[in-house]
Amino acid sequence: MAKSKKKWVAFRTNATVPAEVIGAEKDQKMQVGEPVLLPADYADHVVHEGFAEKSQAPKKSEPKASGGQSEEEKAEAAKLKAAQDRVDELNAEKTEMSEGDDGWDDLIKKLEEAEADLAALKPAS
Incomplete structure (x- = not known):
């Protein structure tokens, strides 16, 4: 199975990403301005709707879908x-x-x- 394309975004407000979007068991809360890696289609959607903006991968940590801290x-x-x-x-x-x-x-x-x-x-x- 091909790996789906993902993109980094940072939400403009605290937001909740549905579990089915990120393949988790429950919805994930995202923090303002924290880069998160999301499926490309969903990332494009939240950027287009103005909920988030394109972002770069965080410099120190591994990619995180949950927005949690190490x-x-x-x-x-x-x-x-x-x-x-x-x-x-x-x-x-x-x-x-x-x-x-x-x-x-x-x-x-x-x-x-x-x-x-x-x-x-x-x-x-």
């Missing part, structure tokens, strides 16, 4: 969230203090370090 992506997302939480926590402390208070300089140093760590974890745009 363990590595989940770990990176957790690191990013922890770094953002730390920056938010330090900013909240900063709003409770005034320049010149005991610990102000130390807090500013910690905040600058946390912001640098966060910037290093964010993907390049």
Whole structure:
């Protein structure tokens, strides 16, 4: 049996792809902007109707029909969230203090370090 042609698309909104389209047991939820590999006819349909746009294959991961995250992506997302939480926590402390208070300089140093760590974890745009 010949392998059916597939195309990469990225949905403009969260969407659900019927199970029979992707050969799954249940419908699959797709996330906004995440590239997914779909049968060419269905991909052309959702692009034509304006639900999705043509996309390139993701650079790091294997093709995914489900739009799920790999363990590595989940770990990176957790690191990013922890770094953002730390920056938010330090900013909240900063709003409770005034320049010149005991610990102000130390807090500013910690905040600058946390912001640098966060910037290093964010993907390049």
